[in-house]
Amino acid sequence: MKINLRIILIGIMACILLIGSYSCEPNLINKGGLQDIQIFEKNETPTPLPTLVPVIDDIPSTVEPLSVEIQQSSIEICPCDVKFAITSSKPRKVDDKPEEMHTDLSPTPTPKPLVKSPPFQGTLFVSSEILVSTDPTAFYELEKIKDSPRTMYDRRKGWITLTPHLFKARFLDGLTIEVQVNPEFKNAVIAEEVALKYLKVIGQLPTVLRKDVETIWIHKGDELFGGGNNNLLIHHDQGLTYEDQGFLEEVFLHEAVHTSLDNDHLSTPGWLQAQQDDGQFISDYAKEFPSSEDIAESFPMYFALRYKASRIETHILKLIETAIPNRIEYFDKSIPDLTQMLDSSETPTSESTNTPTPIAKELVLGINIKNYEFPDISIDVGEVVEWKNLDLDMHSATSGIWGNDDAGNLWDSGKLTFGNVFKFKFTEEGQYPYFCRIHPAMKGVVRVLDSSK
Numbered sequence: 001m002k003i004n005l006r007i008i009l010i011g012i013m014a015c016i017l018l019i020g021s022y023s024c025e026p027n028l029i030n031k032g033g034l035q036d037i038q039i040f041e042k043n044e045t046p047t048p049l050p051t052l053v054p055v056i057d058d059i060p061s062t063v064e065p066l067s068v069e070i071q072q073s074s075i076e077i078c079p080c081d082v083k084f085a086i087t088s089s090k091p092r093k094v095d096d097k098p099e100e101m102h103t104d105l106s107p108t109p110t111p112k113p114l115v116k117s118p119p120f121q122g123t124l125f126v127s128s129e130i131l132v133s134t135d136p137t138a139f140y141e142l143e144k145i146k147d148s149p150r151t152m153y154d155r156r157k158g159w160i161t162l163t164p165h166l167f168k169a170r171f172l173d174g175l176t177i178e179v180q181v182n183p184e185f186k187n188a189v190i191a192e193e194v195a196l197k198y199l200k201v202i203g204q205l206p207t208v209l210r211k212d213v214e215t216i217w218i219h220k221g222d223e224l225f226g227g228g229n230n231n232l233l234i235h236h237d238q239g240l241t242y243e244d245q246g247f248l249e250e251v252f253l254h255e256a257v258h259t260s261l262d263n264d265h266l267s268t269p270g271w272l273q274a275q276q277d278d279g280q281f282i283s284d285y286a287k288e289f290p291s292s293e294d295i296a297e298s299f300p301m302y303f304a305l306r307y308k309a310s311r312i313e314t315h316i317l318k319l320i321e322t323a324i325p326n327r328i329e330y331f332d333k334s335i336p337d338l339t340q341m342l343d344s345s346e347t348p349t350s351e352s353t354n355t356p357t358p359i360a361k362e363l364v365l366g367i368n369i370k371n372y373e374f375p376d377i378s379i380d381v382g383e384v385v386e387w388k389n390l391d392l393d394m395h396s397a398t399s400g401i402w403g404n405d406d407a408g409n410l411w412d413s414g415k416l417t418f419g420n421v422f423k424f425k426f427t428e429e430g431q432y433p434y435f436c437r438i439h440p441a442m443k444g445v446v447r448v449l450d451s452s453k
Contacts, residue, residue: 116280116323117280117284118280118281118282118283118284118286118287118323119282119283119319119320119322119323120282120283120284120319121283121284121285122283122284122285122297123254123282123283123285123286123297123298123300123301124247124250124251124254124300125245125247125250126300126301126304126316127250127304127311127312127313127316128245128246128247128249128250129308129311129312130249130250130253130300130303130304130308130311130312131201131204131205131249131250131253131308132249132311133249135204135249136204137200137201137203137204137418137419138171138172138173138175138203138204138207138210139169139170139171139172139199139200139202139203140170140171140172140203140390140391140392140418141169141170141370141371141390141391142167142168142169142170142179142192142195142196142199142368142370142390143167143168143169143170144165144166144167144188144192145166145167145168145178146166147163147164147165147166148163148166149161149162149163150162150163150164150166150180152164152180152182152217152219153217153226153229153231153233154182154217154219154221155219155221155223155224155226155233155235156219156221156223162182162183163183164180164181164182164183164191165180165181165182165183165185165187165188165191165192166178166179166180166181167179167181167191167192167195169195169199169202169216171203171210172203172392173207173210175207175210175211175213177202177210177213177214177215177216178214178215178216179195179199179215179216179218180215180216180217180218181194181195181218182217182218182219182220184219184220185218185220189365189366191218192366192368193366194218194236195216195218196368196388196390197239197243198216198218198234198239198252199216200419201248201249201252202216202232202252202256204249205252205253205256206303206338208260208261208335208336208338209253209256209257209259209260209261210256210260211260212230212259212260212263213230213231213232213256213259213260214230214231215230215231215232216231216232216234217231217232217233217234218234218236219234219235219236220235220236220237221235221236221237221238222235222237222238222241223235223238224238225238225239225242225251225252225255226255226258227254227255227256227257227258227259227296228258228259228262229259230259231259232252232255232256232259233255250300253299253300253303254296254297254300255296257295257296257299257300258296261295261296261299262292262295262296265295265334266291266292266294266295270330270333270334271295271327271330273326274324274326274327274329274330275290275294275326275327277326278323278324278325278326278327280323280324281294281297281298281323281324282294282297282298282301282320282323282324282327283297285297286298298324298327298331299331301320301324302320302324302327302328302331303338304316304317304320305317305320305321305328306328306331306332306338307338307339365377365379365383365384365385365386366385366386366387366388367385367386367387367388367397367444368388368390369387369388369389369390369391369395369397369416370390370391371391372391372393372395372439372441372442373442374397374434374435374436374442374443374444375444376444376445376446376447377444377445377446377447378446378447378448378449379426379446379447379448379449380448380449380450380451381426381427381428381429381448381449381450381451381452382425382426382427383425383426383448384423384424384425384426385423385424385426385446386421386422386423387413387416387421387422387423388416388419388420388421389416389417389418389419389420389421390418390419391418392418393438393439394415394416394417394438395415395416395436395438395439395442396412396413396414396415396416396436396437396438397411397412397413397416397422397434397436398411398412398413398434398435398436398437399411399412399432399433399434400433400434400435401433401435401443402435402437402440402443403440410424410432411424411434412437415438426446426448428448429448429449429450430448431445431446431447431448432445432446432447432448433445434446
C-alpha cells in the first residue's frame with residue numbers, strides 16, 4: 001500500500017506541474033522572458049524542481065599540489081601549509097586554526113659554535129727568542145772517526161749511499177750522535193767546522209728532544225731541514241739562511257720533536273683526547289696535517305710558554321693558552337720538568353790582548369782545542385790559523401814557551417770559553433811554538449813554510 005500511495009502522489013504532482021507549464025507558455029511568448037525579472041522584483045521564490053542527482057560532499061581543488069621533501073620522504077600538501085608541514089609530521093585536521101598551527105611548531109635547535117681559526121699560520125716563525133745563541137749547550141766534544149759507507153737521505157736526490165766524513169758528537173747528558181757529513185764538503189776540516197756550527201745549537205735542546213737522535217745528516221743545498229728516522233737532516237745553505245733570520249734554534253726545536261716525541265705521543269689516547277677537547281689547532285699547518293705535524297707545531301709553543309715566557313710577548317702567550325689548554329695539560333703530565341737543565345746563562349766573549357783585524361777571503365786552517373791538547377800544524381806563508389775552544393774549560397792560545405820570555409810574544413788569544421775563536425795570520429816563514437796560559441801543559445807548534453821558494 002505504501003508503494004501505491006507514493007506512486008499516486010508522484011503522479012498527482014507531475015500532473016499539476018504539467019498543467020502549470022502549459023498555462024505559462026502564452027505569457028512567455030508575449031513578454032519575451034520578462035516574467036523572470038518580475039518574479040525577482042516581487043521577491044517571489046520560484047518553485048524548486050525536484051532532483052535525483054546525489055549531493056557531492058567533496059569539491060575537487062583546482063590548486064596543484066606542492067611536493068616537499070621531509071626526511072628523505074615525499075608528501076603532497078597544500079602550498080599554504082608548507083610551514084606546518086616542514087615543522088611537524090602530524091596530519092592536520094580540517095578544522096584546525098592557523099593559531100593552533102603555530103603552537104605545534106618545534107623549537108629551532110641551537111647551532112653549535114663555529115670552531116675558531118688557529119692563531120698562527122705556522123709556529124716555526126712565531127718568535128726567534130725561544131732559544132738564543134747565549135743559552136747553555138750540552139754539546140762538548142766532536143771526535144773524528146774512521147770514514148765508512150753510510151746510507152743517507154738527501155732532499156735533492158733521495159736515498160743515497162756514499163762514504164761521508166764521520167764524527168762522533170758527545171753531550172753532557174751522556175748522549176752521543178754520529179754525524180755524517182756529505183763528502184761534497186772538500187775535506188774533514190771543513191766538514192768538522194760545518195758540523196760544529198749545528199752541534200752547539202742541537203746541544204741547546206732539552207735531553208727529551210735528543211734522546212732518539214742517533215744520526216745527523218749534513219748536505220749542501222737550500223732544501224728544508226727534516227726530522228724523524230732517528231735523525232736530524234740538515235742542508236747547509238738553508239741552515240745559513242735560518243741563521244741569518246735568527247730562527248735556526250727554533251727549526252731544530254721543531255724537527256727534534258718529530259724525531260723524539262712523535263712516536264711516543266702522536267697516537268696515544270691521551271693526546272687524541274686533548275686534541276678533541278681543544279676543538280682547534282695551534283696553527284693552520286697543524287690543522288692541515290693533524291696526524292703528523294700537530295705535536296711538532298704545539299710543543300715549541302708549550303716550551304715557550306712554560307720555560308721561556310719572559311722572552312715571549314704577552315699576547316702571544318695568551319693566544320697559546322687559549323688555543324690549546326688541553327694539549328698544554330697533556331704535556332704537563334707527559335713531559336718531565338725541564339727547568340733544571342734550561343737555566344739560562346750568557347756565554348762570555350773572549351778576552352783578547354792582541355786580536356788581529358778580521359781577515360776576509362784568505363785561507364783559514366782550523367785548530368779545534370779539545371781534550372786539553374794542542375795539535376801541531378803546517379801552513380804556508382800568508383795563511384790564517386783559527387783556534388776554536390771545544391772544551392768546557394777555558395783555554396788560551398798564546399805564542400811562545402811557558403816560562404821562557406825570550407821565545408817571543410807574537411799573539412795571545414786571551415781567555416777562550418767554549419765556542420770562542422781566535423785567528424792569527426802568519427806572514428813570515430818559521431816555527432812558532434804556543435801554549436795555554438791557563439793549562440801550561442798544553443803545547444803545540446805552527447810551522448810556516450814558503451812554498452814559493
